[in-house]
Amino acid sequence: MNHACVGRVSKREDVETMARQVLAGGVRAVARVITWLENREPVGTAVLKRLTSPERPAMVIGITGYPGTGKSTLLDQLIAAYRRLGKRVGVLAVDISSSLTGGAVLGDRIRMQRHADDAGVYIRSMATRGQSGGLARATRDALQVLEAAAYEVILIETVGVGQSDIEIVSVAGTVIALVAPGLGDDVQAMKAGLLEVADIVVVNKGDREGADTAVRDLREWCPHVLRTVAVKGEGIPELIAVIAEQQRLRDLAHTLS
Numbered sequence: 672m673n674h675a676c677v678g679r680v681s682k683r684e685d686v687e688t689m690a691r692q693v694l695a696g697g698v699r700a701v702a703r704v705i706t707w708l709e710n711r712e713p714v715g716t717a718v719l720k721r722l723t724s725p726e727r728p729a730m731v732i733g734i735t736g737y738p739g740t741g742k743s744t745l746l747d748q749l750i751a752a753y754r755r756l757g758k759r760v761g762v763l764a765v766d767i768s769s770s771l772t773g774g775a776v777l778g779d780r781i782r783m784q785r786h787a788d789d790a791g792v793y794i795r796s797m798a799t800r801g802q803s804g805g806l807a808r809a810t811r812d813a814l815q816v817l818e819a820a821a822y823e824v825i826l827i828e829t830v831g832v833g834q835s836d837i838e839i840v841s842v843a844g845t846v847i848a849l850v851a852p853g854l855g856d857d858v859q860a861m862k863a864g865l866l867e868v869a870d871i872v873v874v875n876k877g878d879r880e881g882a883d884t885a886v887r888d889l890r891e892w893c894p895h896v897l898r899t900v901a902v903k904g905e906g907i908p909e910l911i912a913v914i915a916e917q918q919r920l921r922d923l924a925h926t927l928s
């Protein structure tokens with residue numbers, strides 16, 4: 672018996688079964704395929720080729736900003752809000768610089784733990800694989816898998832504000848840049864890069880001194896500046912509304928072009 676051939680046949684069955692399970696929204700298949708894609712295994716790419724896009728495209732929201740600004744806390748609130756609207760939510764937490772941010776991902780896990788038993792929520796950490804370019808590609812692939820699995824809202828959180836963050840969040844229909852008061856220099860630095868790709872700027876920690884000044888300052892740069900207190904859920908309904916409006920206008924522009 673030719674083992675190589677047997678191997679190939681079972682792989683092909685794997686590919687078809689996996690693709691079917693992903694399209695049926697199977698969480699275990701989703702997780703496995705994303706791992707294959709992260710590791711650049713050809714079987715992952717083969718599954719990806721068999722995936723079809725859903726009739727209604729997912730709403731993809733990128734959230735970026737410096738560590739500690741409250742991205743994960745905000746994300747947790749957004750998950751809860753979209754779940755109340757009956758949406759299936761997928762989350763890709765991309766940690767580009769785990770060595771810089773220490774236990775950021777672990778902290779995120781704990782913060783979002785309350786959604787762990789919810790079958791309508793899938794949370795995935797995308798870890799560093801050498802260069803950030805590979806991570807950007809793996810994230811795009813994972814996004815495609817989640818879309819095929821019919822997650823209606825997909826949230827991508829990136830840590831830091833490097834070029835690779837911009838590359839990653841740029842695949843999102845809506846990009847949210849998060850800032851917190853008291854990070855004056857960071858806000859200046861962000862103006863050069865992140866604010867250019869941001870559709871919405873959120874000044875989180877609105878309960879802190881300096882939030883008003885930050886909002887006023889940023890309004891000169893970006894038309895959509897909102898203030899939130901993520902720990903208390905303040906400003907979340909307003910943010911959801913602005914995201915919906917921004918996506919609506921984008922889709923309209925897309926239809927007209």
Ligand SMILES: Nc1nc2c(ncn2[C@@H]2O[C@H](COP(=O)(O)OP(=O)(O)O)[C@@H](O)[C@H]2O)c(=O)[nH]1
Nearest residue numbers: 738739740741742743744875876877900901902
């Ligand atoms: N005072 C205040 N603290 C907040 C707010 N949002 C988040 N935090 C806290 O800021 C810290 C960092 O939040 P986290 O969501 O992990 O930030 P991330 O690194 O950007 O993901 C945590 O201790 C949060 O509890 C807020 O609106 N106000």
Ligand SMILES: [Mg+2]
Nearest residue numbers: 742743775779
């Ligand atoms: Mg975080």
